[in-house]
Amino acid sequence: MMAKKEKSNRKNGINVLLLILGVAVLSILTSLAVSEFFFPSNEPFDTYVLPYDFKVVDEVAFNLDTDILHFGGGLPGSVMERSINLTTQKDAIVEIQWQGPGLITVNKNNFPLDANAPEVVTFYLKVPEDLALGNYSGEFVFSFYEK
Amino acid sequence: MKRVFILIIALVLVGIAIFSSFNSPSGFATNNQTGLVTVDILQTLEINLINGTINFGSCAINLTQGYLFLDSALNQSGANNSACTSGVFPSELVLQNTGTLDANVTVSIAQNSSTFFNDTDSWLAYRSYNGTFGGCFTGLQVDYTNFSLTNYSYPVCDNLSSRSSYREVTIPIQAYINASATGAGTFLMYFSASLVS
Numbered sequence: 343m344m345a346k347k348e349k350s351n352r353k354n355g356i357n358v359l360l361l362i363l364g365v366a367v368l369s370i371l372t373s374l375a376v377s378e379f380f381f382p383s384n385e386p387f388d389t390y391v392l393p394y395d396f397k398v399v400d401e402v403a404f405n406l407d408t409d410i411l412h413f414g415g416g417l418p419g420s421v422m423e424r425s426i427n428l429t430t431q432k433d434a435i436v437e438i439q440w441q442g443p444g445l446i447t448v449n450k451n452n453f454p455l456d457a458n459a460p461e462v463v464t465f466y467l468k469v470p471e472d473l474a475l476g477n478y479s480g481e482f483v484f485s486f487y488e489k
Numbered sequence: 490m491k492r493v494f495i496l497i498i499a500l501v502l503v504g505i506a507i508f509s510s511f512n513s514p515s516g517f518a519t520n521n522q523t524g525l526v527t528v529d530i531l532q533t534l535e536i537n538l539i540n541g542t543i544n545f546g547s548c549a550i551n552l553t554q555g556y557l558f559l560d561s562a563l564n565q566s567g568a569n570n571s572a573c574t575s576g577v578f579p580s581e582l583v584l585q586n587t588g589t590l591d592a593n594v595t596v597s598i599a600q601n602s603s604t605f606f607n608d609t610d611s612w613l614a615y616r617s618y619n620g621t622f623g624g625c626f627t628g629l630q631v632d633y634t635n636f637s638l639t640n641y642s643y644p645v646c647d648n649l650s651s652r653s654s655y656r657e658v659t660i661p662i663q664a665y666i667n668a669s670a671t672g673a674g675t676f677l678m679y680f681s682a683s684l685v686s
Contacts, residue, residue: 408529
């Protein structure tokens, strides 16, 4: 009788322990989910780095290669324009940043991109008036955020 | 107790399901880490010449003659380039294919010749030819052609080679300026290249 009661107490003890454990795990997961819901992460779910280059030359230079974004070449003051097709398999907000030489503008930025609906993004690079003849390079960084 | 425990397990599973629907950060410097993104670079390229390499300078029209005819290449007899000060002659535009893909090259304009000169009898014209390092296989614009149309792609070269030694095409410009023409400025030319189909 005593042994049976002891066994029952042990069983109850294990159950209480598991219950506490379960509640603890649930609390952690719930708080993580709730915090993610109310304070979503501002980290992108994906990024893409696209290098670019251009030349400052005393002529007009074309380069249609697609290994990186080649703007070709021109004199200071020339404006070069090149486009890409951007596709994602998941709805996103796309932010484009860049670092490198050239006065760069882009026809859209911080824009929504629906899944599997390609968008053309066009980049314009103006060769600064004071840039010396030579080869220059930089990179675009695309950040894809939860929509 | 058993029922409560099952309920707790069920809640935990739901919690995990909710949490897994959020994406964790994928890092910053790596391309396509999740494989969700595709970037296709289009095989077209446009270059707008804001600062022209052809400078006719300041030109005075001989009123007795009633017009001024300018040839940037100084190849045409009867040209009046000497009537211009601070012009640079001979002067031609050189287009070069620096990539590895052959290109179809065209040129367009923002305003036509008569609008530029404020005169219907005045014009600016271009032609294209293979110079020393010429690499245009087909589609040269042999004869001078008046820039009379906007929203039109004037042919320069249908197939500009990307071979290392011969990959250039040269463009001289001629101008006919009538005595009634007015104004001064920069004539903008937009060069466009696309993949040879």
